[in-house]
Amino acid sequence: MTLTKQIYETLSKNGYKQTPQRDAVIRNIIKQKSLFSANDIITRLTEVDRVSIYRTIDLLTELDVIHPVTVRDGEQLYELHMHNKAHAHHIVCNSCNKTEKVSCAIPDIILKSFAHIHHTLALTGLCRSCDKKLHNH
Numbered sequence: 001m002t003l004t005k006q007i008y009e010t011l012s013k014n015g016y017k018q019t020p021q022r023d024a025v026i027r028n029i030i031k032q033k034s035l036f037s038a039n040d041i042i043t044r045l046t047e048v049d050r051v052s053i054y055r056t057i058d059l060l061t062e063l064d065v066i067h068p069v070t071v072r073d074g075e076q077l078y079e080l081h082m083h084n085k086a087h088a089h090h091i092v093c094n095s096c097n098k099t100e101k102v103s104c105a106i107p108d109i110i111l112k113s114f115a116h117i118h119h120t121l122a123l124t125g126l127c128r129s130c131d132k133k134l135h136n137h
Helices: 003-013 020-031 038-044 050-062 108-112 128-135
Strands: 066-072 075-080 088-093 099-103 122-125
Touching: 003 020, 020 038, 020 050, 020 075, 038 050, 038 075, 050 066, 066 088
Parallel strands: 088 122
Antiparallel strands: 066 075, 088 099
């Protein structure tokens, strides 16, 4: 089953219909290669109104399709949850906002014995490139 079908199956099981606005937001989220914010989607989807984008993000968060990861420059960043089977954290560069995944040390056995696990671990610092720029001047 494709990721898109999994998401629509989750929506349907919970009594939500497929709408053109939700479809556009979901397709945009699936295309994301990294963390994303509501404003990232708003910028890309000028044909969808802001309210529909925020409502879709809230719904997908509630249904555990996406989950909040960290805050950058006052903006909540999200990640597609269903797509990522291995649990990971993220480290964000304070200068250029580059983001990298960091594996999580919590044993899978613990994670498998619970459902809907959410926690926040904010790792920030300077990526090597920004650190070099800072210390070479």
